[in-house]
Amino acid sequence: MDRLVVISPAPTANGDLHLGHLAGPFLAADVCTRYARATGREALYGTGMHFTQNYVVAAAERLGVAPEDLRERSSEQVLRTFAAMGVEIDGFGCLGDRFTALVTGFYERLHRRGLLELRTVAFPYLRSTGEYLMDAYVTGGCPFCLAEGCAGICESCGLPIAPGDLIGPRSTARPDEPLEIREVDILVFPVERYRAQLEEYFARTPMRPGMARLIGSALARPLPDFPITQPASWGIPAPFPEVAGQVFYAHMEGMPWSMFTTALGAERRGAVLSSDDELWRSGAGTTVVYFLGLDATYPFAIVGTALLTALGEHVLPAQYLTNEFYELASEKFSTSRGHVVSGRELATEVPRDLIRFHLCATSPEYQRTDFTREALARVGETRLTGPWNRVAAAVDRWVDRGPLPVSAEARRTAKRMVERFADAYELPRFSLTAAASTLAEQLGRLDRLASSVTEGTAGDLCHQVEVFLRCAAPILIDLAAAALPDTMLPGHPDADTVTPKRLPRLSVTAPPKRPNVAFGASNAPNVAFGASNAPNVAFGASNAPNVAFGASNATNATLGRTGPAGATAR
Numbered sequence: 001m002d003r004l005v006v007i008s009p010a011p012t013a014n015g016d017l018h019l020g021h022l023a024g025p026f027l028a029a030d031v032c033t034r035y036a037r038a039t040g041r042e043a044l045y046g047t048g049m050h051f052t053q054n055y056v057v058a059a060a061e062r063l064g065v066a067p068e069d070l071r072e073r074s075s076e077q078v079l080r081t082f083a084a085m086g087v088e089i090d091g092f093g094c095l096g097d098r099f100t101a102l103v104t105g106f107y108e109r110l111h112r113r114g115l116l117e118l119r120t121v122a123f124p125y126l127r128s129t130g131e132y133l134m135d136a137y138v139t140g141g142c143p144f145c146l147a148e149g150c151a152g153i154c155e156s157c158g159l160p161i162a163p164g165d166l167i168g169p170r171s172t173a174r175p176d177e178p179l180e181i182r183e184v185d186i187l188v189f190p191v192e193r194y195r196a197q198l199e200e201y202f203a204r205t206p207m208r209p210g211m212a213r214l215i216g217s218a219l220a221r222p223l224p225d226f227p228i229t230q231p232a233s234w235g236i237p238a239p240f241p242e243v244a245g246q247v248f249y250a251h252m253e254g255m256p257w258s259m260f261t262t263a264l265g266a267e268r269r270g271a272v273l274s275s276d277d278e279l280w281r282s283g284a285g286t287t288v289v290y291f292l293g294l295d296a297t298y299p300f301a302i303v304g305t306a307l308l309t310a311l312g313e314h315v316l317p318a319q320y321l322t323n324e325f326y327e328l329a330s331e332k333f334s335t336s337r338g339h340v341v342s343g344r345e346l347a348t349e350v351p352r353d354l355i356r357f358h359l360c361a362t363s364p365e366y367q368r369t370d371f372t373r374e375a376l377a378r379v380g381e382t383r384l385t386g387p388w389n390r391v392a393a394a395v396d397r398w399v400d401r402g403p404l405p406v407s408a409e410a411r412r413t414a415k416r417m418v419e420r421f422a423d424a425y426e427l428p429r430f431s432l433t434a435a436a437s438t439l440a441e442q443l444g445r446l447d448r449l450a451s452s453v454t455e456g457t458a459g460d461l462c463h464q465v466e467v468f469l470r471c472a473a474p475i476l477i478d479l480a481a482a483a484l485p486d487t488m489l490p491g492h493p494d495a496d497t498v499t500p501k502r503l504p505r506l507s508v509t510a511p512p513k514r515p516n517v518a519f520g521a522s523n524a525p526n527v528a529f530g531a532s533n534a535p536n537v538a539f540g541a542s543n544a545p546n547v548a549f550g551a552s553n554a555t556n557a558t559l560g561r562t563g564p565a566g567a568t569a570r
């Protein structure tokens with residue numbers, strides 16, 4: 001059994017996704033999954049929503065809403081954005097009883113085998129609220145790269161920052177109040193113990209330059225113990241008596257969450273599993289690939305791999321395709337400052353195929369890249385809609401005059417085109433920018449061919465256009481769905497005749513009535529959101545991901561807001 005599992009770490013439930021998120025991991029994972037499926041592989045795509053990071057609480061406080069409401073609202077928005085952009089999710093893993101049981105079971109196994117250790121750790125402490133500060137609650141300088149930011153994982157260099165190690169720590173909510181440093185016993189995972197296995201693993205794992213730099217700099221010094229529990233109240237309660245009242249550190253849910261979202265995705269596709277980690281078990285025939293930002297890489301790739309190595313029961317991920325920052329007009333996207341473009345809103349103005357193409361072409365795979373509406377319009381017209389519409393018009397002239405003969409040379413060219421696209425889509429070298437540039441190159445070539453087409457070459461043109469559309473289908477989802485009976489690859493590049501069919505055109509503006517759908521095709525997002533009662537999200541169609549929300553009562557019960565650790569709700 002050969003199965004590809006594609007995972008993008010769940011975004012924090014503190015708002016909707018913006019274009020930066022989409023151009024980073026989420027569109028890439030969608031294109032990768034669609035291509036794998038088109039070439040006949042079993043593939044599934046899992047992501048979800050991260051509810052337990054204290055960023056949710058901090059954002060809710062800023063917005064003046066209850067964190068529980070913010071996380072439900074964020075999930076709904078994110079699912080709508082995925083649907084609007086044609087990002088097809090199989091498993092959408094969120095907090096709920098099943099997930100809580102999986103996380104707890106995962107760490108109980110490590111705990112039983114003595115693989116977690118109790119350590120005394122220093123935390124900044126806010127006397128007025130009785131809170132230990134971590135992650136979103138405390139800012140200061142990164143001890144490694146000196147950038148200002150929160151504790152947890154440094155947004156700038158990607159290395160873990162213990163709250164007690166921040167340079168000049170300040171409370172995020174009460175920056176003027178002096179902080180004490182207090183010591184607390186927490187459970188940690190001693191990552192350094194797995195150095196030899198990690199070095200061997202990363203030596204054979206393909207990495208983009210940003211990740212190679214991060215891993216190199218992490219391995220250049222002793223790998224710090226990574227917290228498993230935290231003296232906090234927002235999170236999944238940890239059941240270990242020596243850290244009574246603490247919760248699991250949100251970053252440490254990543255591995256069991258990955259297994260959970262895989263199980264949800266497989267179930268949506270008809271699998272019946274005997275356990276939630278069944279498809280991750282050694283020998284299950286699963287290849288796991290992550291698409292993620294550099295700031296999620298340390299907990300997943302280093303700590304996650306070390307955890308799986310310690311347990312010794314599961315496959316290790318085959319690859320991590322990392323991305324750098326995607327900016328808006330040369331500035332970071334910022335929801336709080338309103339410097340943001342939402343994919344959902346943009347899809348009401350521009351057909352999503354154009355947006356998908358542009359995000360692929362400018363994807364921040366190797367360095368920081370930039371979005372502007374001006375470039376979207378100009379590049380979309382010159383490299384995609386203009387040439388495509390001329391090619392479609394040329395093909396239309398031969399409709400009802402087929403079947404037309406296809407020359408041996410056109411068959412060879414079509415096969416070469418399939419190989420050229422495969423170079424961009426196939427792992428381990430998968431690259432959205434390479435796929436988009438191949439798409440534009442090949443379309444430009446077909447445009448030149450179309451401008452001089454004759455009765456003798458019409459079959460060659462129509463054949464190559466059909467093969468081109470299949471190759472472009474993982475990106476141009478609506479165009480392909482409207483033009484092709486199926487989007488399987490390679491199709492029939494060696495066919496010796498072709499029957500031309502009328503082709504849809506691409507527009508630079510979305511039709512007003514059905515904003516998210518360029519052609520009204522069967523791929524249309526068919527998502528119906530129900531009322532606010534549980535279940536919170538009701539999907540109308542089989543296209544919908546398998547969403548696991550606990551009933552809202554159960555979910556709220558898992559996140560106690562006060563706990564015996566002495567922390568109070570913010």
Ligand SMILES: [Zn+2]
Nearest residue numbers: 142145154157
């Ligand atoms: Zn840093």
